[in-house]
Amino acid sequence: MNMKNYYQTDINGLYIGPVPARQDPEDEDNWLNPFGSFPDAPPEHGENQIPQRVGDSWVIKPDWRGHVYWTDDRSKHLITDVGIEPPADALDADPGPTEAEIQAKAAEELKAEAQAWLTKSDVTVGRCYEDGIPVPPEWKAFRTHLRTIRATGQGTIGLPPAPPTAP
DSSP: OOEEEEEEEOTTSBEEEEEEEEEETTEEEEEEOOTTEESSOOOOOOTTEEEEEETTEEEEEEOOTTOEEEOTTOOEEEOOSTTOOOOTTOBSSOOOOOHHHHHHHHHHHHHHHHHHHHHHHHHHHHHHHHHTOOOOHHHHHHHHHHHHHHHHSOSOTTSSSSOOOOO
């Protein structure tokens, strides 16, 4: 029994690949081809393209299915359908955080660091009170500075360069 290739499509007419068709044993001029397959080969196509059967002919459609891209507003998109292309100005990689997001994260980290220093300095202040010693002015200034940082997210922990020495 002779065989020849037909060209299979899915339910949407999108090319899947070649499939063998068998010669009809009762009529040698007839081929028993699988449903949705055609005797004429689809046209050559490149990357991100797919042949589609439309009526009696093949057309080439863009095929970016599975492609992820980002737009200027930093939103992420996934292409799931044939015929959709990424915009010309699309980014192929996550652009990362905005400058405002970077600054907001840095401010939150600075606030957390200021809170950690305040918590550590509570031990020294507690000792001063227990021993009846006035809290040194540099410690008061340091803690006021830390509270300002905690409230605003602005400033530096390095002023003074290190916390004052315990009395």
